[in-house]
Amino acid sequence: MAENNASETAPAKKGKLKLIIMLVVVIIMAIVLSVVGTMWFLGGGLPFMSEDHGEAGETTEEAFVPSTYLLIDKALVTTVQAQGRQRYAQVYLALEATDPQALAAAQLHLPLIRSQLIMLLGKSEFNDLQTPEGRRGLAERMLTTVNQVLEQEGEPAVKRVLFRNFVVQ
Incomplete structure (x- = not known):
């Protein structure tokens, strides 16, 4: 009778061990799939699926070149016409x-x-x-003027004219 009891408990332990192993494998697979899915969804790509095949000679990205600035300390002050009246404009x-x-x-x-x-x-x-579009147009015309002066002198062109302060009254 003792032998019957021992044979009945062995299969029950083996079934529980199988269930625990399967649950651990399923949990690990879920974690791996969630990490891979998150990386793919966020656009980070997967390291083992990258399209870069180690060709170091080819670069598709341009190198970042930081901008430098020249502040014009003195303001440009002049009169502008407005319906027969003189108004003032001050631009840094x-x-x-x-x-x-x-x-x-x-x-x-x-x-x-x-x-x-x-x-x-x-x-x-x-x-x-007084309008944002008018100011943008003025900045573009100023850029053209600055680059024309620099071109006449045989110098390289600037990239942009920026307003630091703009007052009209």
């Missing part, structure tokens, strides 16, 4: 370039650049200067 500028040589050239030719920008600002309409 900065020039942005990725080539430091362009900013050095702009610093060298700053009196000519300031003169051209003041004339351009004086030709602007007061009502246009």
Whole structure:
């Protein structure tokens, strides 16, 4: 009788051990799948499925080149016409370039650049200067003017003209 009891308990322990092993495997698989799914969903890609096959000679990305700035300390102040009345415009500028040589050239030719920008600002309409679109257009015209002056002098171009302060009254 003792032998019958021993044979009945052995299969029960073996079934519980199988169940525990299967549960552990299922939990590990769920964790692995959730990590892989998260990496794929967030766009990080999977390290073992990357399309880079070790070709170090080819680069598809351009190298990041930080911008440098030239602050024009003196404000551009001029009068602008507004329905027969004279109004004033005061603009503080900065020039942005990725080539430091362009900013050095702009610093060298700053009196000519300031003169051209003041004339351009004086030709602007007061009502246009009060709208964001008018200010963007003025910045683009100023960039064109600055780059024309630099081109006449044989210097590299600047990237952007930035307004640091803009007052019309």
